[in-house]
Amino acid sequence: MSQGFLKTSIGKKVVMGATGLFLITFLVVHCFINCLIFFNDGGLTFNIGADFMAHNWLIRAGELVLFAGLIIHVFQALILTLENKKARPVGYLKVDGAANSSWYSRSMGLLGTLLLMFLIIHLVHFWVKSRFTGLPGHDTNGNENLYAVMQETFKMFWVVILYTLAMISLAYHLLHGFQSAFQTLGLNNKLYTPIIKKVGIYFSIFVPFIFALMPILMYLGIIK
Amino acid sequence: MGSGNGTELNLTLKVWRQKNTKATGSFETHQLTGISTDMSFLEMFDVLNEKLISEGKEAIAFDHDCREGICGMCSMYINGRPHGPKQGVTTCQLHMRSFKTGDTIVVEPWRSGAFPVIKDLAVDRSAFDRIIASGGYISVNTGNAQDANNILIPKTDADEAFGAAACIGCGACVAACKNSSAMLFVSAKVSQLALLPQGQVERKERVLKMVAQMDEEGFGNCTNTGACEAECPKGISLENIARMNRELMGATFK
Numbered sequence: 001m002s003q004g005f006l007k008t009s010i011g012k013k014v015v016m017g018a019t020g021l022f023l024i025t026f027l028v029v030h031c032f033i034n035c036l037i038f039f040n041d042g043g044l045t046f047n048i049g050a051d052f053m054a055h056n057w058l059i060r061a062g063e064l065v066l067f068a069g070l071i072i073h074v075f076q077a078l079i080l081t082l083e084n085k086k087a088r089p090v091g092y093l094k095v096d097g098a099a100n101s102s103w104y105s106r107s108m109g110l111l112g113t114l115l116l117m118f119l120i121i122h123l124v125h126f127w128v129k130s131r132f133t134g135l136p137g138h139d140t141n142g143n144e145n146l147y148a149v150m151q152e153t154f155k156m157f158w159v160v161i162l163y164t165l166a167m168i169s170l171a172y173h174l175l176h177g178f179q180s181a182f183q184t185l186g187l188n189n190k191l192y193t194p195i196i197k198k199v200g201i202y203f204s205i206f207v208p209f210i211f212a213l214m215p216i217l218m219y220l221g222i223i224k
Numbered sequence: 225m226g227s228g229n230g231t232e233l234n235l236t237l238k239v240w241r242q243k244n245t246k247a248t249g250s251f252e253t254h255q256l257t258g259i260s261t262d263m264s265f266l267e268m269f270d271v272l273n274e275k276l277i278s279e280g281k282e283a284i285a286f287d288h289d290c291r292e293g294i295c296g297m298c299s300m301y302i303n304g305r306p307h308g309p310k311q312g313v314t315t316c317q318l319h320m321r322s323f324k325t326g327d328t329i330v331v332e333p334w335r336s337g338a339f340p341v342i343k344d345l346a347v348d349r350s351a352f353d354r355i356i357a358s359g360g361y362i363s364v365n366t367g368n369a370q371d372a373n374n375i376l377i378p379k380t381d382a383d384e385a386f387g388a389a390a391c392i393g394c395g396a397c398v399a400a401c402k403n404s405s406a407m408l409f410v411s412a413k414v415s416q417l418a419l420l421p422q423g424q425v426e427r428k429e430r431v432l433k434m435v436a437q438m439d440e441e442g443f444g445n446c447t448n449t450g451a452c453e454a455e456c457p458k459g460i461s462l463e464n465i466a467r468m469n470r471e472l473m474g475a476t477f478k
Contacts, residue, residue: 005476008435009405009445010469080445084403087444089337093251094330096304097402100454106402108447180448186473188466
């Protein structure tokens with residue numbers, strides 16, 4: 001692999017796109033496992049999944065790769081943003097951005113920053129407890145009871161609001177990011193691009209919607 | 225000038241004035257009355273300049289040449305958009321009928337570190353020339369014109385190459401992009417040759433050199449907002465950027 005490639009503007013974008021797509025695959029896995037709460041069986045099925053994710057060594061190794069991917073995505077974005085700011089030292093007085101592009105495609109840095117802030121809170125809520133500080137005992141199946149933590153956390157109204165807002169940010173971030181990643185990786189043609197764009201829109205709405213349903217339904221007591 | 229519908233406009237113009245590259249510029253406000261809706265935007269500037277000259281003031285410097293939308297010289301960032309409010313046109317093709325009487329029009333130069341202001345609204349776009357010089361050419365001798373169908377080129381390739389070759393290098397893509405990225409321009413210049421047999425000899429070398437030069441000039445990075453494609457007076461497609469990305473990956477990881 002050529003060292004120079006990653007230093008070109010295109011190489012840096014390829015890193016953004018590739019890590020972005022990788023983080024999207026994580027979202028799918030995360031969403032599938034969390035959907036186990038919809039069995040509404042007091043979290044017994046969900047805890048099987050959560051217990052497995054917490055103790056399988058392959059998953060734990062994957063977790064390190066995931067964090068690496070996230071950190072690269074964030075730092076590359078930071079570098080690119082600073083470079084892009086530098087590329088226009090004197091700005092315009094009047095910019096009509098809405099005339100030629102969507103607001104969310106121009107606000108990926110802002111949406112990403114909101115997501116990063118949410119992620120830190122989210123990790124403190126669940127991941128830190130699950131991996132380090134310990135969970136409140138076991139369920140009747142003998143699995144670690146991460147579900148009980150969910151129930152506790154989503155009793156708080158501000159948390160539910162925060163999670164919902166974060167999922168709206170995620171939806172807009174994905175709305176641009178999903179199809180943008182394919183464009184950056186060089187896939188743009190008349191046959192596949194309309195399909196990718198359509199799938200991207202469905203994905204960007206569906207996945208954050210499912211995620212947002214979890215705190216909302218738990219807060220409302222529909223999922224007990 | 226034709227009589228048209230005979231409407232005349234009264235306008236307020238906020239124009240960027242800057243003595244030279246090093247000077248810090250500022251906006252200057254001018255009132256214009258009786259501007260015909262049949263005038264092009266540049267003709268409106270001619271009228272303003274005539275007025276300034278007759279008042280003993282310095283005329284506003286702006287780029288223009290063919291005034292028929294094919295040379296790529298005219299620039300101007302008008303009311304927040306390169307080449308003004310119409311899509312698919314250059315500033316010389318923008319007519320005053322696109323405005324209403326009483327409008328305030330803000331006119332700024334292309335803003336990019338890679339396009340330093342020479343004076344007022346004229347910017348130095350020689351960064352584009354240097355990108356072309358770095359690899360946007362073919363050095364094979366193509367000889368005399370070939371017999372028809374002697375070199376077979378798929379229709380889609382020919383069409384896409386032609387579409388890319390429509391780029392006039394005006395720099396609206398850079399001006400429109402929130403990152404001042406020149407990817408649409410460079411990708412059009414890479415694509416027009418990469419798609420045709422004559423461009424194959426230097427295909428890999430070309431994309432490597434042109435991207436390197438683009439980065440050296442200090443243009444920003446593409447974030448796929450699509451503003452460039454939307455504002456391009458020649459309708460250059462984002463597909464070219466994806467192709468350039470492929471070309472660069474192909475040339476790097478051969």
